[in-house]
Amino acid sequence: VMQCSASLDVLFLLDGSYSIGKGSFERSKHFADKICDALDIRPDRVRVGLIQFSSTPHLEFPLDSYLTKQEVKERIRRIVFRGGSTETGRALKYILHKGFPGGRNSSVSEVLIIISDGKSQGSTAMPVMQVKERHITVFAVGIKFPRWEELHMLASEPTEQHVLFAGDADDAANGLYSTLTGSVCSATTPGCKVESHPCERRTLETVKELAGNYVCWKGSKQPHAVRASLCPFYRWKRVLIKHPSRCFRTVCPEPCDAQPCQNGGTCVPEGLDKYHCLCPVGYGGDIHCAPKLSLECTVDLLFLMDSSAGVTLEGFLRYKAFLKRFLQAVMGRDSPMNVGVAQYDNDVRIPIKVGQHKDAFSFMKSIDALNFSGGGTLTGRALRYVAQHGFRSTPVFADVQDDLPRVVVLLTDSKSQDPVAEAAKYAKDQDLFLIGVGSSFVRAELAEITGNPKQTIVYSDPQDLFNRIPELQRRICSVDNPEGCQAQSLDLAFAVDASAGVGLENFLRLRDFVRSSRLHFSINRDVTQIALVVYGSKPHTVFALDTHTSNSALLQAIDQVPFLGDSASAGSALLHIYGDVMTVQKGARPGVNKAVVVLTNGGGMEDAAAPAQQLRDNGVLVFVVAIGDAQRDTLLRVAGSPNYLVHISSYEDLQYYQDLIIERICEEAKSPVNLCKPNPCMNQGVCILGPGSYRCECHGWEGPHCESRVLRGDSPRSAVLPPHSHVQRSSSGVQHFSRAPRHTKRH
Secondary structure: OOOEOOOEEEEEEEEOOOOOHHHHHHHHHHHHHHHHHOEOEOOOOEEEEEEEEOOOEEEEEOOOOOOOHHHHHHHHHOOOOOOOOOOHHHHHHHHHHHOOOOOOOOOOEEEEEEEEOOOOOOOOHHHHHHHHHOOEEEEEEEOOOOOHHHHHHHOOOOHHHHEEEOOOHHHHHHHHHHHHHOOOOOOOOOOOEEEEEEEEEEEEEEEEEEEEEEEEEEEOOOOOOEEEEEEEEEEEEEEEEEEEEEEEEEEOOOHHHHOOOOOOOEEEEEOOOEEEEEOOOOEOOOOOOOEOOOOOOOOEEEEEEEOOHHHHHHHHHHHHHHHHHHHHHHOOOOOOOEEEEEEEOOOEEEEEOOOOOOOHHHHHHHHHOOOOOOOOOOHHHHHHHHHHHOOOOOOOOOOOOOOOOEEEEEEOOOOOOOOOHHHHHHHHHOOEEEEEEEEHHHHHHHHHHHOOHHHEEEEOOHHHHHHOHHHHHHHHHHOOOOOOOOOOOEEEEEEEEOOOOOOHHHHHHHHHHHHHHHHHOOEOOOOEEEEEEEEOOOEEEEEOOOOOOOHHHHHHHHHOOOOOOOOOOHHHHHHHHHHHOOOHHHOOOOOOEEEEEEEEOOOOOOOOHHHHHHHHHOOEEEEEEEEOOOOHHHHHHHHOOHHHEEEEOOHHHHHHHHHHHHHHHHHHOOOOOOOOOOOOOOOOOEEEEEOOEEEEEOOOEEOOOOOEEOOOOOOOOOOOOOOOEEEEEOOOOOEEEEEOOOOOOOO
C-alpha cells in the first residue's frame, strides 16, 4: 500500500565490519530488502545501488545495474559479509569522490541510507557535512546495539525523522517512507496520515562501577616497613541504556479498526477496504459472526457445574466462558427453551433457576456473578439434589402438567468422592436425560453416569471444550427428536482392517459391527447404498455400492467376508475406495452424500492421511473408528477433525458406540452436496455445475456421463441416466441432471 514513487536515486551504505558480525549483517540485508518493498523501483522512478564498507568501501552494484524491484532484491540477498574495521569516514569520502555510482544528473533527488552500529574508527564529522552540503538526504539506521550519538551526527535534520532502527525492519521501513513522503515522494494513500509518537532507542554501554574494597599493602616512610590499607575494587559492567526519542510513522485506516466482528470473532484485513471474520464455534450465521446455532427443540435444560477444588479456579472460569458462548450461540429472542444453572462441591446451589431468564443478556450477567467455592467433589449428591429440586417450573394452569423433556448437562473435570451410579439411576428414574461433559480423565465416570457413550462428550484440551458446542446442541435435541437414518440418502462404504494385527477373533467383532449397522439404514437404490472393503496389505471389495438392494442380501454377503491376515495398509484401501468404489461406474450416485467408515486397530495408518484428504476434497467424508492403543495424532490426520474420530479402548466396547457413530454419519448425511464431487463424468469428462443441476462436457465420448465412445458414422446413443437424476432438455439441446428429491418417511 505504501510505496514511494518519484525520480529518486537511493544508495545503501552497508556496514560489513567485524563489530557488526554476520548475524546483524543479514538483518541489515533484510532491512534493505524491506525498504525496496516501499520504493517504486523502475528505470524512470526509483533506482537503487549498494556499497558495502568495512576497512575499505566496496561497490556491490551501481544504480544503473538492476532496474526492477525483483532484480534488486535478488542481488541484495546474494551479498556476502566481508569483515574488517569500521571506516565510515572513508566510505563517505568515496561517495564524495565518485558520486552516486551509476546515478543520474543533479536534477534527481539523492538519498543515502547508512546502515551501521555507529562505532566508526575514524572521524566522520567533516565528510558527512560535505555530503549534506551536496543536498544528499542522509538516513542513519542503527543495527545491533548502536552508538546513537554518532548516528544522530550522521543523519540529516530533523534527526528524529532520519534516525531509525533496522532490528524492527517493518517499523523502520514505515519511518523512512513517512519521512520521504514529506519531501520527495508523491502524496500518501488517501486516508493515510503521518503521526508522531514517543519511542526509545536502546544500546549497551560498558560502565565502571565500584565493586567494594579489599585490604592492600602500602609503603611507609619508615625503612623496612609497610602498612595495611583499604583499596577500592572496580569492575566493568554492560548496561542497557535507553534514549527517549520521537518516531514518525504513516498510519492508514483498515476495515478492522471498526471491530466489525461480533461475539469474539477475529477480524482479518484483506487490503485497505475488505476483511473477513474468523468466528468462534457456534457463530458464523453471517459475515460478522452472528450466532448460527439454535436449539431446534423445546426442553427444560439445567447445567450442573462442578465448582469444587478439583476443577480449580481456572477450570471454573473456563466453564463460565463455555456457558456464555453456548448460550449466546443458541439463545435467540424467541428461544423455546428454559435454561438454568446449578453448581456444586460439598453442597449444591441453584443460583439460576430453570426458566428464570428469557434473554441472553440478563443470563450473561447472572453467569458473571457466579463464584468459585472450592471444597469436595460430591457429584452423586448433586445429581440426587437436582433430580429432586432442579425443575420446579410453575405451569400456566394448575391442571396442566409441564411435560417438557428435562435435560441435565454435567460439567466436571474431577472424579467424584461419593458413589455416582445409584444417584444417576435415581435421576434417570425421575425422567431426567443426563449428558456428561468432561476431559478424558473422567471419561469412565461420565459413561457410568449417563449409561450411554453417545451421551458423553469428552474434550482433549481446554480449547477443544469450545469446539464441542455443536455436538452438545445435537445431544440436547436428540432427547426430543430421536429419528435415525432411515430417511437419509447416503452412499456408505465400510473399510474393515482384516490384517494379522487385528486377529481373527477381533475381525469377527468388526464384521458383526458392520452386520448390525446395516439395520439403521433403509437399503435400496433410492435411499442408502452400502459397499464393503476389507484390507490387509492390499484392499479387496467384498461388494460394491450397487451390488445389494436389500438388508437380507447385505446380511448374506457380510457373513461371507474373508479374513486376510497379513500386514495392514489403510492408505491403499482408501485409494481403492477413491478410484474403484465411490465412482459412478460402481454405483455411486451424483447429488447424494458419501461417507467412508474405517474400522481399524490403528495399525498401517501412516500412509492414509493423503488418500483421506483426497476423498474429502472430492466430497467424501472419512470417519475413523480406532480400537485399542493407537497414535491419536496419526488418526486425527486421517479423520481430518476430532468430530470424525471415535477412539475406543477395547473391541468389547465397540457395540456401545454404534449409536454414536451412526448418529454422526446421519448428521453429515443432511449437509448440502456438491453435485460435481466426486466427478460423475467418466473418461476425463468435465463436470459443469448449474443451479441445482450439472452437465458433463465430453471429449471423444458421449452420453450423460461420457460413457460411450464416439465412432465415426455412429448415430448418437440415447442417454442412460443415473437413478438419482432427472433430465431437462434446454433449447440448446444440452442435457442437464438435477438432484432428485430425497426419499422421506411418511408420517
